[in-house]
Amino acid sequence: MSDAAGMLRAAGLRVTAPRRAVLTWLAEHPHSTVDAIGTGVRTLLDSVSTQALYDVLGACTEAGLIRRIELPGHPARFERRAGDNHHHVVCRGCGRTEDVDCAVGAAPCLTPEAAHGFAVDEAEVVYWGLCPGCAANHHEGRGPQ
Numbered sequence: 001m002s003d004a005a006g007m008l009r010a011a012g013l014r015v016t017a018p019r020r021a022v023l024t025w026l027a028e029h030p031h032s033t034v035d036a037i038g039t040g041v042r043t044l045l046d047s048v049s050t051q052a053l054y055d056v057l058g059a060c061t062e063a064g065l066i067r068r069i070e071l072p073g074h075p076a077r078f079e080r081r082a083g084d085n086h087h088h089v090v091c092r093g094c095g096r097t098e099d100v101d102c103a104v105g106a107a108p109c110l111t112p113e114a115a116h117g118f119a120v121d122e123a124e125v126v127y128w129g130l131c132p133g134c135a136a137n138h139h140e141g142r143g144p145q
Contacts (some may be wrong), residue, residue, distance in 0.1 A: 041053065
């Protein structure tokens with residue numbers, strides 16, 4: 001968890017056990033929901049309230065240490081890969097989510113036809129499809145998992 005402590009200090013955040021545990025959990029479990037993070041963090045610490053988790057996630061997101069991903073039809077997910085220009089591919093069957101590097105490279109990688117006066121600095125791209133496991137089940141007539 002020392003990596004997490006260094007990240008917190010560098011971002012100007014107080015180093016606390018819940019913050020360290022959340023960052024440590026997310027390092028190995030990207031694209032996790034609050035429920036999954038809570039379950040994982042509680043294996044590292046004796047107890048953490050749901051409100052404390054939301055507070056940690058909010059502070060770390062605001063500090064740029066983690067990224068909140070909001071996919072249509074899915075609960076919010078969080079990952080430590082933040083501050084770069086990457087996108088996601090999501091399985092329609094099981095919800096598996098993976099990172100996809102941007103093909104263009106520079107943010108924003110897409111420019112709207114009409115920005116309506118906005119200073120656009122980011123574009124989010126989500127690719128949808130079936131992961132290999134769900135695709136295999138679909139071809140075998142069992143449908144997506």
